[in-house]
Amino acid sequence: MEGMSEPEDVVDRETPGAAAEEEDVLAAPVVAVVGRPNVGKSTLVNRILGRREAVVQDVPGVTRDRIAYDALWNGRRFTLVDTGGWEPDASGLQAMVSAQAERAVTTADAVLFVVDGRTGATETDLTVARTLRRGSRPVVLVATKIDDERFEPDTAELWSLGLGEPHPVSGLHGRGSGDLLDVLLDVLPEAPRETERHGGPRRVALVGRPNVGKSSLLNKLTGEDRSVVDSVAGTTVDPVDSLVDLGGDTWRFVDTAGLRRRVNQASGMEYYASLRTAAAIEAAEVAVVLLDAAERLTEQDQRVIAEVVDAGRALVLAFNKWDLVDDDRREQLGREAERDLARVGWAPRVNVSARTGRAVEKLAGALHTSLESWDRRIPTGRLNSWLTEVVAQTPPPARGGRSPRVLFATQADTRPPRFVLFTTGFLEAGYRRFVERRLREDFDFTGTPIEISVRVREKRGR
Ligand SMILES: Nc1nc2c(ncn2[C@@H]2O[C@H](COP(=O)(O)OP(=O)(O)OP(=O)(O)O)[C@@H](O)[C@H]2O)c(=O)[nH]1
Numbered sequence: 001m002e003g004m005s006e007p008e009d010v011v012d013r014e015t016p017g018a019a020a021e022e023e024d025v026l027a028a029p030v031v032a033v034v035g036r037p038n039v040g041k042s043t044l045v046n047r048i049l050g051r052r053e054a055v056v057q058d059v060p061g062v063t064r065d066r067i068a069y070d071a072l073w074n075g076r077r078f079t080l081v082d083t084g085g086w087e088p089d090a091s092g093l094q095a096m097v098s099a100q101a102e103r104a105v106t107t108a109d110a111v112l113f114v115v116d117g118r119t120g121a122t123e124t125d126l127t128v129a130r131t132l133r134r135g136s137r138p139v140v141l142v143a144t145k146i147d148d149e150r151f152e153p154d155t156a157e158l159w160s161l162g163l164g165e166p167h168p169v170s171g172l173h174g175r176g177s178g179d180l181l182d183v184l185l186d187v188l189p190e191a192p193r194e195t196e197r198h199g200g201p202r203r204v205a206l207v208g209r210p211n212v213g214k215s216s217l218l219n220k221l222t223g224e225d226r227s228v229v230d231s232v233a234g235t236t237v238d239p240v241d242s243l244v245d246l247g248g249d250t251w252r253f254v255d256t257a258g259l260r261r262r263v264n265q266a267s268g269m270e271y272y273a274s275l276r277t278a279a280a281i282e283a284a285e286v287a288v289v290l291l292d293a294a295e296r297l298t299e300q301d302q303r304v305i306a307e308v309v310d311a312g313r314a315l316v317l318a319f320n321k322w323d324l325v326d327d328d329r330r331e332q333l334g335r336e337a338e339r340d341l342a343r344v345g346w347a348p349r350v351n352v353s354a355r356t357g358r359a360v361e362k363l364a365g366a367l368h369t370s371l372e373s374w375d376r377r378i379p380t381g382r383l384n385s386w387l388t389e390v391v392a393q394t395p396p397p398a399r400g401g402r403s404p405r406v407l408f409a410t411q412a413d414t415r416p417p418r419f420v421l422f423t424t425g426f427l428e429a430g431y432r433r434f435v436e437r438r439l440r441e442d443f444d445f446t447g448t449p450i451e452i453s454v455r456v457r458e459k460r461g462r
């Protein structure tokens with residue numbers, strides 16, 4: 001930049017157009033940036049983006065800990081996901097960064113693992129490296145803050161992480177970032193992620209507050225005698241999944257080790273339990289939130305549900321312990337659900353009993369329904385003819401004497417369905433909710449959250 005050592009301009013200055021290229025954006029492979037706080041992730045991301053900071057996912061409250069950007073290098077597009085922004089917590093830092101790495105491994109096509117090149121590898125870095133080595137995604141090891149060649153020899157030590165060659169860069173000045181991106185593109189899959197989606201069983205998270213019967217249900221689903229496959233006792237970051245045959249399909253219940261090892265649920269493990277819940281949801285495509293039908297719905301139930309929705313995963317609500325539910329309780333539960341579960345009125349519900357095995361096969365149907373909605377794409381043409389009609393019937397409310405016009409819409413993504421409305425002005429949240437309700441009525445999005453964002457288009461001066 002300011003005449004420092006070999007400044008590199010890392011970004012092609014081509015600006016991606018809005019709607020016409022939406023498909024390309026979709027197909028772009030995903031690169032997750034993982035690393036401890038303060039190692040220079042954000043600086044590196046900004047360097048790669050040329051400080052354009054094109055926020056793709058700008059819906060507040062939806063992606064608290066992940067921000068995705070469109071990036072372009074040598075004519076190839078990819079989506080860069082900055083997984084930073086954790087509040088470091090003295091006791092939990094290692095676990096948090098590890099969980100973040102686990103998510104990256106399950107959700108990204110490649111990982112940029114960022115280590116402070118001057119500090120060297122810390123305990124946390126070693127733990128993360130272990131997680132990344134176990135995953136199947138290519139990892140590019142980045143040693144940051146190498147502002148000039150004097151520091152370069154220090155980075156050799158990072159070979160010890162077992163992730164191959166460390167790539168020294170200076171996010172601040174750009175040094176080495178071009179080479180890094182070349183290496184990254186080499187390991188990135190050419191094919192869009194879509195092609196990968198059809199391999200393997202679909203991933204399910206079984207979550208819920210303590211004592212709702214998660215272990216019991218899992219045991220029912222897998223058979224009580226199924227041996228615990230995890231051999232590393234006492235670790236909290238090992239994701240161990242269970243394969244479950246249900247309704248003629250095999251499902252991968254993710255991160256179920258904690259459910260099997262009761263010993264881990266001793267006192268003081270609440271923090272880890274919540275971390276696990278978050279990691280399982282992130283790793284899954286659909287979450288079954290288990291509720292205790294015999295008891296009142298609680299705040300904690302609501303929180304778990306909100307976590308699933310905020311993470312953008314498909315959702316199934318399962319009321320467990322149905323063997324304890326009599327007519328009175330059933331009526332009461334109906335009222336509670338109407339009041340407390342209105343926000344997820346779109347989620348399929350099944351009433352099960354882990355104890356008796358009642359209706360557990362019905363879970364399969366609900367899982368399929370939710371996942372189909374989660375995957376659903378409405379072609380742009382159809383979406384727009386529908387939208388024209390909806391807007392004509394009920395135009396957006398005027399603000400300051402003017403009514404914003406809705407120009408067109410596109411479904412920018414699936415899993416979950418994300419829609420972008422292009423408008424001439426601000427659209428109130430109420431109107432967005434109205435559009436969501438109509439979308440649900442007309443296109444059946446049972447079981448999936450929907451995101452709607454609005455882009456205000458500049459006038460073209462005519
Ligand atoms: N000298 C030097 N300092 C850097 C470099 N990259 C980052 N830093 C500094 O390191 C500090 C942390 O950088 P960030 O990019 O915010 O680190 P981060 O990993 O995103 O941190 P979190 O937001 O906590 O995840 C800042 O003070 C940066 O200015 C670099 O290449 N050289």
Ligand SMILES: Nc1nc2c(ncn2[C@@H]2O[C@H](COP(=O)(O)OP(=O)(O)OP(=O)(O)O)[C@@H](O)[C@H]2O)c(=O)[nH]1
Pocket residue numbers: 208209210211212213214215216217259265320321322323324352353354355356
């Ligand atoms: N009557 C009845 N009891 C059940 C049922 N499912 C689980 N329970 C009981 O509820 C209690 C909690 O079940 P768990 O399977 O340990 O619940 P959990 O959600 O795994 O609990 P944590 O490990 O604390 O998170 C146990 O006493 C179970 O026997 C059910 O369908 N009917």
